[in-house]
Structure formats: C-alpha cells, structure tokens
Amino acid sequence: MASYFDEHDCEPTNPEEQYRQNALLELARSLMQGLDIDSGAFDLSDWDQRLPPPAAKTAVQTLPVVVISPEQADKGLKCPVCLLEFEEQETVREMPCKHLFHSGCILPWLGKTNSCPLCRLELPTDNPEYEEFKKDKDRRKQRENRLEDLHGAMYT
Numbered sequence: 001m002a003s004y005f006d007e008h009d010c011e012p013t014n015p016e017e018q019y020r021q022n023a024l025l026e027l028a029r030s031l032m033q034g035l036d037i038d039s040g041a042f043d044l045s046d047w048d049q050r051l052p053p054p055a056a057k058t059a060v061q062t063l064p065v066v067v068i069s070p071e072q073a074d075k076g077l078k079c080p081v082c083l084l085e086f087e088e089q090e091t092v093r094e095m096p097c098k099h100l101f102h103s104g105c106i107l108p109w110l111g112k113t114n115s116c117p118l119c120r121l122e123l124p125t126d127n128p129e130y131e132e133f134k135k136d137k138d139r140r141k142q143r144e145n146r147l148e149d150l151h152g153a154m155y156t
C-alpha cells in the first residue's frame, strides 16, 4: 500500500512559484469572466501581500502591437489568459517579457495590476507610493546581497 509520502515525493521543482503563477492566471481569467477582484481586504501598507497597482497608462499604451506570424500560429501559441490559440494575422499585445496576449485579455488585467500574469514581470506604475516601495525593496535586496558577499568573503 502506498503511503502519503510515497504519493507526494514527486513535486514540481518550485511548488510555491508554480502556485503563485497559477493564482495570478486564475485572477486574470476571472477578470475575463467579468468578476471583480476584491482588493479592499488587504492591508494598504503591505504591498507584499496584495496585487501591485495598475500599470502606468503610458506604459500600457506603448506596449508593442504585434501580428501573429504563420509560424507562431502553426506552433499553436496560446493567449495565457483565455487559452485560445492565436490565429495567423491576429494582432496581439507584446509585454516587455515577450509574452503575447490578446488586447482584450491583457488590457483589463493591466488596469488592475502591473505585472505579467505569466511571469510577473512588472511594468512601471503611476503610483508614487508603490514606486517608492519598489525602490526600497531593491535597496533591501542589494544590502542582503552585500551581506552575503561579505559572509562569503569571511569564510573562504
């Protein structure tokens, strides 16, 4: 008889990241179905716990519009939000991470939050408070990296 542990020892390499990604796509799809995301339940001061603010309008407006090539259509490339395959000659939006979406799928999403629902790459926002938070997070990260270097240098 297989035990609980036998059945669970083949987990994806990074279950947490996988979970976060699925959760984001889930949210993006719920937008497609016209459901609203309730962001009122989060603590306003803690951006780590909630969706970042909408992408800056200028960033959204300047997202390149690309036309699906026959090769891309042949490969069965899909919009990650609605899971429909792109058709040849269809015009779609390209995020800076090169992920492609229907305008009708990504635009409402970016009106809610600034990151790619697939890989979480962030676009700039119009929210000064959030931009400040992001800078602060980068600074914290740099400090941590420096500490790690220092630690590495001491013990090698």
Ligand SMILES: [Zn+2]
Pocket: 079, 080, 081, 082, 083, 084, 101, 102, 104, 105
């Ligand atoms: Zn779509």
Ligand SMILES: [Zn+2]
Pocket: 095, 097, 098, 099, 116, 117, 118, 119, 120, 121
């Ligand atoms: Zn992406």
